Amino acid sequence: MMQMYVGCLIVDFHIPATASLKDKRSIVKSNIQRAQQRFNASIVELADHDLWRRATIGAAACGAEPGQIEGQLRALLSFLEADPRWEALRVDFTWR
Numbered sequence: 362m363m364q365m366y367v368g369c370l371i372v373d374f375h376i377p378a379t380a381s382l383k384d385k386r387s388i389v390k391s392n393i394q395r396a397q398q399r400f401n402a403s404i405v406e407l408a409d410h411d412l413w414r415r416a417t418i419g420a421a422a423c424g425a426e427p428g429q430i431e432g433q434l435r436a437l438l439s440f441l442e443a444d445p446r447w448e449a450l451r452v453d454f455t456w457r
Contacts (some may be wrong), residue, residue, distance in 0.1 A: 367457040368430040370420040370438060371407065372446040373417050377414060385413045387413045393418070416447070427456070 393404050400423065408417035420437055422430050429435045433456065442449050 366427045368434050369455045370434045371453045372418045373451040376447045379413050381386045382413045389416050439456045
């Protein structure tokens with residue numbers, strides 16, 4: 362019997378240069394869209410919708426090999442962290 366693994370990534374970001382929710386949403390939306398185009402993962406803004414200098418991003422990937430999923434999520438994290446407009450405050454990996 363084949364098993365399926367689901368890896369989850371949750372990242373809290375601080376966005377210091379934003380002056381409004383519009384600025385924040387532009388940064389968050391562009392990063393999510395670029396990451397979705399590059400990685401085979403589901404990515405959403407989970408929380409802090411009304412805080413203009415904070416964002417909580419969640420991503421999930423599934424597959425038969427946990428090592429492959431973890432590598433994919435770590436690459437996704439590196440991709441998101443490469444944007445100088447925000448910085449990761451907390452990172453959490455979980456398995457389902």
